[in-house]
Amino acid sequence: MRDNSSQSPFNREQQYAAKRKAVIFAAGGAFRRRGYHNTSMVEIAKSLGLSKAALYYYVKSKVEILYECHVIVYGAMDVCVKSVKGQGDSGLEKLKLLYGEFASLLTRDGLALLADVDSLKGDFQAEVSARRGKIERAVTRLVKMGMADGSIKKADPKVTVFFLMGALNWMNVWYEADGRMSGEVIAAHFVDQMSAGIRA
């Protein structure tokens, strides 16, 4: 008996997971463009050609979608942190690699750092805050490393990090995937402007 379930279009779990992911990405894009509170479940369903009832087969609530959007972005950022580990000869070089990965990520797949953490409640909010904190600490570690090894100008590390993360977070307000500049060009620009701003 051949088991080809891992790629089969008849595999129900896979189909369900793929459809659920499509729901979350479509909703995430709408949240980014119009704001979480200005997007209704009916509109999300419509944009996917689904009924509202069918939408609830994939997600329990709108706030669950918001939570999943955050989890997907922070999960992808964790992958970036791992992917640059062991690379770069100084704190600044390591930070440039990581920042470039972040900027590329945020111009791909409609992923966006949503600011709506306050609309999450309880466990959802606690987990998302923890994951955001983890990313901020990874960036702060590299900034401190650079200040110690002489590649980054000495200054308050916290304010330095807020500045460069702010530039990145603001992307979700202005970046359009179909705009005149490619994500790669924007990411390269961001790495240049960020690193020039902090190098020793």
Add this chain to the structure above:
Amino acid sequence: MRDNSSQSPFNREQQYAAKRKAVIFAAGGAFRRRGYHNTSMVEIAKSLGLSKAALYYYVKSKVEILYECHVIVYGAMDVCVKSVKGQGDSGLEKLKLLYGEFASLLTRDGLALLADVDSLKGDFQAEVSARRGKIERAVTRLVKMGMADGSIKKADPKVTVFFLMGALNWMNVWYEADGRMSGEVIAAHFVDQMSAGIRA
């Protein structure tokens, strides 16, 4: 007959205007801390020791408060643009002065650049978008001037501006008026990191 109405505590219009302003600033602070949609009119009224009915004596709706918050910030930014006019010898020097004024402004008076433009509708949204556009154009003009006079490194002016405005806009997420650093210290840091990032 002496007319001292301009300073009198018995001047009703002045008293009304002062109270209305207090309502708007209290609400703006709450919007910034918890998000516009997560703050109710009842909570705003409570924080001022007012009944909900009394609150509606000063403002017609929550969205009107959000609109007024934006108008106050962009009005203050217009004043910054005017105040640095004629100062500075190059595009970069002019931009540093303006950016410093903006950063100081955003750490004063609980003023914040709110991201919730999408929650405004119709005329409110159109006016606020126009005023934000006006500020962005003023900044872009200085960036282009600096690229032309050789004080700012040549790059895409739009992305350059998005980067440095993003760092500023993100302040409303992390800045605490009662934090360990003064607004002036943060503003000076921001001017340094911004200008090092773009100078030729």
